[in-house]
Amino acid sequence: MEHNHKNFPTKFLAFLTTSSFLLRLTTALIGSQGEWQLLRNSTGVVAMHMALTYQDTVLMFDQTGFGPSGYRLSKRLHGTRCLGNPVSDARCYAHSVEYHISTNTVRPLRMVSDPFCSSGTFLSNGTLLETGGYANGYRRIRYFHPCNDGTCDWKLSRAKLSDDRWYASNLLLPGENDRVIVVGGQRVFSYEFVPKLFPAEKAFSLPFLRQTYNKTERGNNLYPFLHLSSDGRLFIFANRDSILFDYRRNTVVKTFPRMPGNGSRNYPGSGSSVILPLTHRDRFQKVEVMVCGGGAEGAQTAARAGRFLDGLRTCGRMVITGNKHTWSMENMPHPRLLMDMIILPTGNILFVNGATRGSGGWNNADQPAQRPFLYNPRKPVGKRFSTLKPTKIARMYHSSAILLPDGRVLVGGSNPHQRYTYRNVTYPTELRLQAFAPQYTDKRFSRMRPRNVSVEDSDGVNVKYGQGFLVTFRLAGRPDVLEFNMYAPPFTTHSVAMNQRMLKLRSMRMVREAPHGGSGGKVTVMLEAPPSPNVAPPGISLKLTASFV
Ligand SMILES: *[C@@H]1O[C@H](CO)[C@@H](O)[C@H](O)[C@H]1NC(C)=O
Ligand SMILES: *[C@@H]1O[C@H](CO)[C@@H](O)[C@H](O)[C@H]1NC(C)=O
Ligand SMILES: *[C@@H]1O[C@H](CO)[C@@H](O)[C@H](O)[C@H]1NC(C)=O
Ligand SMILES: *[C@@H]1O[C@H](CO)[C@@H](O)[C@H](O)[C@H]1NC(C)=O
Ligand SMILES: *[C@@H]1O[C@H](CO)[C@@H](O)[C@H](O)[C@H]1NC(C)=O
Ligand SMILES: *[C@@H]1O[C@H](CO)[C@@H](O)[C@H](O)[C@H]1NC(C)=O
DSSP states (O other), X not given: OOOOXXXXXXXXXXXXXXXHXXXXXXXXXOOTTOEEEEEESOOSSOOSEEEEOTTSEEEEEOOSSSSOOSOBOSBOTTSOBOOSOXXXXXXXXXXXXXXXXXXXXXXXXXXXXXXXXXXXXXOTTSOEEEEOOSGGGXXXXXXXXXXXXXXXXXXXXXXXXXXXXXXXXXXXXXXXXXXXXXXXXXXXXEEEEESOSSTXXXXXXOHHHHHHOBGGGTBSOBSOEEEEOTTSOEEXXXXXXXXXEXXXXXXXXXXXOOOSSSSBSSBTSOOEEEEOOEEGGGTTOOOEEEEEOOBOTTHHHHHHTTOOOBOOOEEEEEEOSSSOOOOEEEEOSSOOBSOEEEEOTTSOEEEESOEEEEOSSXXXXXXXXXXXXXXXXXXXXXXXXXXXXXXXXXXXXXXXXXXXXXXXXXEEEOOOSSSOOOSSSSSOOOOXXXXXXXXXXXXXXXXXXXXXXXXXXXXXXXXXXXXXXXEEEXXXXXXXXXXXXXXXXXXXXXXXXXXXXXXXXXXXXXXXXXXXXXXXXXXXXXXXXXXXXXXXXXXXXXEEEEEEO
16 A cells, blocks of 8 residues: 555544443442453463453454364364364364454454464554464564455455564554564574565574573573654663664664663563653654563463562663663562553553563463562652552463453453363463453443444545644543543553553644533544554554543
8 A cells, every 4th residue: 555654644533432231241230440351251262372452453463383272163264164073173163253343243263374473563554464483483474464355355455574483572553654663583583574675685683682591591682562653763671671772774772771680571581661651742753662561580480380480570770762771660569570561542551461480481380370560650759659549350471451442451362381271270261351440431431422423424434644624523521631642552462562562642622512412512623643653654544532621
């Protein structure tokens, strides 16, 4: 697709709109600790990787290389019927599904090549680009273009990656048309671009990955945390170290101070990271990164000998723009690893899933972390964390979480075993699907939720960088302060939310009509679009959120 970077093609959806589905499930009031909802007893396939599409469906997939899933097919994905004993025939089982949010149903997809521990990113037209995996998937490139009629499926690209990418990370780049960078992989100390600028373009060596690789610990720098800074450069965090990287010139611009404390933040240490919400107040210039949890020093070696060390309890925050860089450290309520960090529409961070002891990898963790943490980045140190309602389901290795358009967080997966194993193990393969509903989704706030949100003319809106655009919606209540946030939905796996990003937008003008009837008064707002692709890489599936203070 020809793509003009002056444009910012965006389909907006409103967060915090109450769906009838949510109302059906929520009978009691949701308290400040939130509520767990069991959506399905089985998705059939472990939600090891998840991504929310702009068609409001969720892709879930695991791996094709280790036998049957929990989703038996009547026909092989290639068309022929599954007769006799299909257990030995992997093609008689789905390894990817599409979850349809409003109907709460799953549809099997045809996953080609093994995407085990792969990485992904949405392109500007809403297609998911998915790269790498294991064995026959090491160098594969797959696409999924979302649809609303249940006909779309995975497509395997004829192009291949230059290096094996097992446990790599992806990020959509701002400057070039829909170029994606793919960084790292097991024993692979390089990065590359998809698509390539010219057919013979190879991978580029990245010594930083070799320097941060711990052989005895199986890496501890895999699935590096990637964040796009406001100057268009790339922040890369691996193990305990981080750099600012100019991928256009293949140069390290800055080496940041090492994060204090021992242990490792990246896979298999398996901490997590976000870029805190950027704000229009400084023209989105200040960028602050947060890295939390992970595995203790030697945790991987110890876990494989059956000893589960306490995970890391600390988080570090560091401003990566400007000239002064220091990690400010703070404690989580308890040690945590294998968790997801999801930015909520309020700008707070939800920590969900994971364990308190051990490391990543098969059967390497113990003591599930069943209470989510809520983190408010605006409060003073010591007052930022609170703990929320615990779930009854352990979500260990190979679990994931994503934010839904209505503000809930979808939580799925967990499988610390090679095969689907339901019995005689401490942490069985988990196929149940849950949503965590934060307090703001409660019915009592319905009057504060925007309804009938539309952005200028709702079809094919091209919001231009740095320019005003109109948003209208209906609002029954009259909150004192209205905030408008834009959210890029991530691809999540192995505690990493690739491309997750939230921007606090400036409201230039707002007109509120008096409420009439149940649907409330019309509100018309002129919002200022982000100034550049460095601040907001283009995307169709960005979500507009409104929150009330
Ligand atoms: C899950 O299974 C239990 C036990 O069979 C049943 O009571 C419950 O209604 C099911 N829940 C859903 C969401 O299907
Ligand atoms: C979206 O962009 C990708 C990459 O350029 C392309 O392969 C795909 O066909 C596009 N999808 C549609 C529906 O245009
Ligand atoms: C970090 O590890 C070193 C070497 O093993 C040890 O001497 C030191 O006490 C550790 N520091 C902390 C804070 O645990
Ligand atoms: C790798 O991890 C081990 C713990 O298993 C630690 O003793 C060692 O210092 C680490 N190596 C490097 C280069 O950091
Ligand atoms: C259950 O696990 C134990 C210990 O791993 C093993 O000895 C036993 O044979 C298993 N039982 C079954 C029924 O698989
Ligand atoms: C708001 O949207 C609902 C459902 O899409 C529709 O039925 C209703 O007529 C709309 N209300 C207004 C005032 O546009």
